[in-house]
Amino acid sequence: MRALSSSPATSDSNTVHVDLDLVRRYNQPGPRYTSYPTAPHFSEEVTDDAFAQALSEGNAETPLSLYVHLPFCRSLCYYCGCHMKVTHRPEVIERYLGYAKREMEIAAQYIDLDRRVVQVHWGGGTPSYLTPEQIGDLMTHTRSVFSFDPDAEISLEADPRGLTEEHLAAAADAGFNRISYGVQDVDPKVQEAINRVQPTELVENAVRWARMHGFRSINLDLVYGLPHQTSETFSDTVDTVMRLDPERIALFSYAHIPSLRKHQTLIPEADLPEPEEKLRIFKMATERLTGEGGYRFIGMDHFARPDDELAVALDTGNLHRNFQGYSTRAGADVVAFGMSGISQLDGAYTQNIKGLPDYYARIDEGRLATYRGYEVTRDDRVRRAVIMELMCNSLVLKADIESRFDIDFDATFTSAMEALEPMVDDGLVTVTEDAVRVEPEGRLFIRNAAMAFDAYLNASQKRPLYSKTV
Ligand SMILES: C[S@@+](CC[C@H](N)C(=O)[O-])C[C@H]1O[C@@H](n2cnc3c(N)ncnc32)[C@H](O)[C@@H]1O
Known part of the structure; x- marks a missing residue:
């Protein structure tokens, strides 16, 4: 069948x-291939020197894609699988931004600065937890260090909670043209269980402001497999998202790995949907988004409107993939800044140190913050x-x-x-x-x-x- x-x-x-019979058979653990080989194969033998060398080998023909990791969040979402830190101290964030800026200057010493930046992505954590002033300042600094292509795709991840129109105005002024909002699920019971109470009105505002300020693409993230979800309740989330009509939707499968992410133990396993129910949620959401929703299935967890450039790239065989997921930007070297950031050059992949004190110590020495990596054979x-x-x-x-x-x-x-x-x-x-x-x-x-x-x-x-x- x-x-x-x-x-x-x-x-x-x-x-x-x-077809759930096929899904049951092929649903095995496996890499997501945002790189090959994948991050578990990185080794600590690959140092900042190797990264500096790999950076200096890139030539003006190869464009740059910059990733900035902004790990801070206002509160902890219990399902979170990302490298993040909760803080309420503005000085902690300010200090971090100073180090990220310095890191850009250090990396720039090894990079041919004629290389064009064709893509920038701020991930997290919650980049929108920065103040509007910090958003402008960090991007101004980035532009002062690197040469941007006028058509660069510039995107950030944002949390509708705590967001104001001023954030969107500042991001638009800084040149951001894409934004991705975390929605996850609109059901109050699920939101309570994941410690992320987020009235839909906040998402509506966030989407409206992004459109008002000229963002050309909005993505909404959903997660299925969260506590108390059923295919009936998640259908309301799909309805809400389709009504908001974003250009892109990510439908992530909840990765529950409490052995690696201690705080996920705050989600009792008994509250998680049974595996069969999780499959039904996946089936319902995929069929509805691509059926009545008219979204194209791009691959892995991603859906896009038929006129979105990802869907066009899929049809014309021009889709690419890097640590940020699917992209239309071919052959760019990804250079990452911030703790835990992963760089992806043609000949080497490297990851930055994950703890803040060690990351700061490295930058203070005037060195790149690599702690492990991989040299491509x-x-x-x-x-x-x-x-x-x-x-x-x-x-x-x-x-x-x-x-x-x-x-x-x-x-x-x-x-x-x-x-x-x-x-x-x-x-x-x-x-x-x-x-x-x-x-x-x-x-x-x-x-x-x-x-x-x-x-x-x-x-x-x-x-x-x-x-x-x-
Ligand atoms: C780094 S978060 C940024 C979103 C932003 N911090 C917010 O709260 O809206 C990116 C996305 O990863 C997804 N995510 C996080 N943890 C996950 C997990 N354990 N399993 C599956 N998806 C997850 C969520 O959909 C989330 O919106």
Whole structure:
């Protein structure tokens, strides 16, 4: 039976039909492939010197994507899986911003400053917890250090709680043109259980202000699998979000890993929906968003309006993927600032120190704040190209990979082809003499297809750190 069918022709054929039998079979833990290899393979042998070297190797042809991690939040959401810190002390935030600015200056010593910044993303934590003045000041500093492309895509994550129109005005003045709001769920009972009481009126204001101040794209984040959710209650959240009509929607599966995130123990497991109910929520939300909602399923957790540039890029085979998720900006090196930030250069990935005192100490020494990383090998490059083509464009042309890397595709990927056989038998993947194609029916299981090409998974057969798809 077919799990998923999707085509842009009419709103009816756009609907993604979720076959729960297939979902049950393919719903295994696996990486999200925002990079290959993935972060669990980073090693502390890769130091700030290696990062500095990799930065200085980039040339003016390769554009830059800047990520700034702003970890602070006003209160703790019990489900949160991000690197964040609750603080109510303005001086703590002010101090951090001073260090992030200094870090940009340190990195700039190694970067060819003719390189154009085509993308900026502020993630968190809660970037909108900064004051309007701090938003303007941090961006002014960033622009004084780097050269921005006039068409740069500049986005931030924001929390509708505590947000004012002045925040949106300051962000628009600073050049932000995209914003992503955390909604999660509109049901008061769920909100209570996750310690995030957020009347819908706040989200409505946030969306209205963003439109008034000229943001060209609004994303709303939803999370399913939260305590007390059922497919009936979450249907109200889907209704609300569709009424607000954002350009993009992220529908995340709640990753409950209390062993890694202690505060998640504040959510009693007995309150979480049963696995079967969680699957039903996923099915309902996916089918409604792509059916009556008319959203295109981009891949992984992402949906976009058919005229949004992500949907257009999907149709034209121009989608890309980096630590920020799907993007239309090709081949940019991601340089990250702030504690725990992950940089992604062509030849190396690095992650910054996670604790504030250690991060500050490094910057005080005038050094980059790298604490671990990964130097990409030749084999990684080949597999990365295949995995990213699959994740983004559902199609790998064997001749393209052969000419880019001077390899014999079939000889190199014999075991990957064997691993793909169940998906081929289920009609989710087609392998021909020329290509590997993920069929529309297989797009929900795209990371299962990518996993077949992952040398690290196949070597260890252990996936303890990864969450399931649904
Ligand atoms: C870093 S948060 C930024 C949002 C902002 N801090 C706010 O509160 O609105 C980005 C998104 O990650 C998602 N998220 C956080 N923890 C998660 C978890 N444990 N499982 C799944 N998604 C999660 C939420 O949807 C959240 O909006």
